[in-house]
Amino acid sequence: NAGVMQNPRHLVRRRGQEARLRCSPMKGHSHVYWYRQLPEEGLKFMVYLQKENIIDESGMPKERFSAEFPKEGPSILRIQQVVRGDSAAYFCASSPTVGVSSYNSPLHFGNGTRLTVT
Amino acid sequence: AQTVTQSQPEMSVQEAETVTLSCTYDTSENNYYLFWYKQPPSRQMILVIRQEAYKQQNATENRFSVNFQKAAKSFSLKISDSQLGDTAMYFCAFMGTIGGAQKLVFGQGTRLTINP
Numbered sequence: 001n002a003g004v005m006q007n008p009r010h011l012v013r014r015r016g017q018e019a020r021l022r023c024s025p026m027k028g029h030s031h032v033y034w035y036r037q038l039p040e041e042g043l044k045f046m047v048y049l050q051k052e053n054i055i056d057e058s059g060m061p062k063e064r065f066s067a068e069f070p071k072e073g074p075s076i077l078r079i080q081q082v083v084r085g086d087s088a089a090y091f092c093a094s095s096p097t098v099g100v101s102s103y104n105s106p107l108h109f110g111n112g113t114r115l116t117v118t
Numbered sequence: 119a120q121t122v123t124q125s126q127p128e129m130s131v132q133e134a135e136t137v138t139l140s141c142t143y144d145t146s147e148n149n150y151y152l153f154w155y156k157q158p159p160s161r162q163m164i165l166v167i168r169q170e171a172y173k174q175q176n177a178t179e180n181r182f183s184v185n186f187q188k189a190a191k192s193f194s195l196k197i198s199d200s201q202l203g204d205t206a207m208y209f210c211a212f213m214g215t216i217g218g219a220q221k222l223v224f225g226q227g228t229r230l231t232i233n234p
Contacts, residue, residue, distance in 0.1 A: 024214055033221060042124075042209055042224040043163075056221065089161060091220075106213070107222055109163035 002027065004020050005074075006092050008108035021077040021113045025094030032075040033107060034060075034067060037089040049075060080118045089114045100111050120145045122212050124225035131200055132233050138185075139195045141210030150214035151187065152193045153222070157207040166208070169193065197230075205232045223226050 005024040013019050025032050030051050035043040045059040049069035060067065064082075069075040079086055093107035122143045131137045143152070154166040169177045169186050176184050181201075185194045197204055210225040 035222075035224075040227075042226045043222075045221050045223065091163065093163075095220075098217055106151075106165050106168060112161050114161075 004029075004092055004094050004108050004110035006090075006113050008113060009111065011113055011115050013115065015083060015117055016081050019079040019082050019086070019115055019117075021079075021090050021092075021115070022074045023077070023094075023110060024074040026096075026108050027094075029094035029096050029108070031095045032069050033095075034075075034077050035091040035093065037091060037112070039088070043091060046077075053105030070076045079115075084114070084117050087115055087117045119195070120147075120212050120214060120223045122210050122223050122225035124210055124228050126228045127226070128231070130231040130233060133200060133202060135200055136196060136198045137200055137230065139197075139210075139230065141193045141195070141225055143191050143193065143210070143212045145191070145212065145214055147214040150154045150212060152184075153211040154182070154184070154193075154195045155211060155224075157209065157227075158202075163209075167195065178229065180185045200232045202214050202232050202234060204230065206230060 004026055007022050032049045036046055037043045044056040047060045048056040049065045051069055054070050064080045066078045089112045091112045092110045095107050124141050127139055148170045152169045156164045156166050167177050167179045167182050169184050174187050181198045183196045207227045207229050209227045211222045213222050
């Protein structure tokens, strides 16, 4: 059973370009989380999605950032008109369900995408 | 809002020694989970140990154990007989039901170095 797959592993963009980060959750998982990790810092929650629904986007900047988790295909985190401050590692995590039973299943993390904006 | 605080940015011990990493958190919830994650240089997030808030017994996983003090909102990680492979960033994390959505809240991390 493959784990959470993120691609690309590394992404370099020039200022003003768009960055698209992909995340395929574990098989059978319908909940996806995106986190951002700045250098020497912890992971900061960005957005929580279920299939075709954004459940909580309280950690995501209001401008330039968007996320989706379509019925088919991976979840996408899109950053438009990137700036140097967007340089970070972006992690995706997935879980199977929400509710009391899901407390037994911690989030499963991908290996992250390191975005560098030049 | 839930917060998680790790007050030790860096720690360093000799191989085979025991080390304790501190973590405190703030929440008004009564039912929640606490976790310790390890992040080696590969950046992979590895679950080390987890604790259910309703359980009084401290969780243990081989050389890793926690000291969970619910009233004090403290959740420290003890690593016994430390090994070189334990060198990594360690993150304490809280999971509750926040605004109806369940998500992990992380501390700032502690960089642990095990010296030979």
